[in-house]
């Protein structure tokens with residue numbers, strides 16, 4: 001080899017390799033012209049931008065967007081992640097390019113807990129999801145179905161009010177509103193889904209704990225999803241074991257529920273559960289079994305799909321609903337002027353009736369404005385449920401490759417000074433003169449997301465939220481325990497997928513004089 005090299009012209013030795021390299025570089029550059037990617041904050045090897053997210057990713061991402069713009073490309077470990085932080089970019093993703101962004105990323109914890117994507121919320125975009133979604137929209141959460149559970153909501157709210165009366169008014173003790181909202185929303189969903197509650201005795205305690213653990217795990221961060229060679233971490237820190245335990249216990253529990261419904265339906269001739277329910281006496285498990293029997297779904301609906309759909313109702317519908325009530329009451333306690341105005345409206349419309357029913361709600365415009373304002377400042381899932389792009393696409397002149405994780409920062413959009421006057425102020429009046437709504441058409445207010453994968457549970461959630469809030473301010477006056485000042489109310493948020501209060505919301509209820517006068 002040495003000998004050969006001695007006789008070669010230097011051009012052959014040095015020039016050829018250089019020429020080859022230059023040709024390769026030219027070809028590579030001409031095949032892959034530089035793409036115009038969205039701005040990115042600097043990242044670290046392996047971690048990407050994960051280290052920057054902190055405890056409150058919606059806040060950190062909002063600050064980063066102020067520096068880098070409303071469309072950023074970050075990296076969560078090895079995965080590119082697009083972050084949209086303005087109404088305009090959210091519209092591009094959830095409306096203009098809705099189909100391309102209608103997939104959900106596969107995340108291992110939710111995948112395991114929600115039957116490997118056989119539910120609606122984590123199912124990949126495709127025929128199976130389409131069928132399950134249409135069952136949700138047309139059968140489980142339609143206006144008619146939600147209406148059929150009106151009696152359930154009104155009865156549960158009446159029991160909830162009785163508890164407050166017993167505890168706070170009679171004994172002048174503070175009530176833990178957060179805790180009470182959790183059991184109220186769980187009781188309502190349990191009755192709607194299963195035809196009975198699981199809130200008392202050993203069964204109730206176990207179910208409550210199981211549901212709490214399910215919600216915690218769904219909000220847990222799994223490092224292995226983003227840095228695959230760290231997948232082993234969850235085997236060591238106990239997350240894998242917890243996921244497996246919750247999955248198995250919930251699965252057994254749901255098996256029992258489905259079997260019991262099948263038995264009862266056989267006895268009652270397929271007319272649904274005999275337990276007290278909505279007007280048509282069918283709970284959601286009955287509805288799903290009926291679809292299975294009639295073979296009406298268009299795809300084979302096996303029992304796993306039934307269990308996955310029911311679990312979705314709990315996973316997507318409990319934490320989100322109670323969170324709104326908790327933040328709304330916190331802000332009402334901090335703003336006596338708003339509380340008074342709301343009480344005047346509700347008490348005026350009820351005309352000294354003992355309680356508020358759903359008939360009263362339609363004309364309560366200020367109540368609706370208070371709830372919208374709560375959604376604006378505290379969207380329960382601040383970064384919405386992640387999406388994933390299925391094709392390369394161009395947004396605002398930037399190239400977004402297929403397979404990009406996509407987050408919409410609804411929290412940042414709700415506080416964007418370009419869209420909202422004095423955005424940090426809790427001022428429901430802003431909605432009295434505006435037609436902006438949260439149903440997914442106005443991208444400045446998107447707590448329920450939008451487009452094909454937008455939340456199908458809006459009517460269900462709003463029916464509960466409006467009824468509970470109206471009753472709370474109708475019957476009681478509210479104060480912080482021990483005469484604490486309004487500024488003392490700790491508004492710290494917890495971490496996780498759904499953002500609720502970190503510190504329990506304690507408040508004292510008293511019965512206003514006008515209720516005594518009206519002879520209640």
Ligand code: HEM
Pocket residue numbers: 120121122133136141312313314316317318320321324379380381384385387447448449450451452453454455456457458460461
């Ligand atoms: C205040 C209450 C609620 C909020 C803030 C909320 C929010 C959301 C959000 C942000 C999404 C993702 C939307 C998107 O990707 O564009 C979603 C999806 C979903 N929500 Fe809700 N939700 C609430 C209540 C409910 C209720 C009560 C139910 C059912 C009982 C429900 C069932 C679902 C389901 C099944 C999905 C998945 C839809 C799909 O992927 O096709 N949600 N929700």
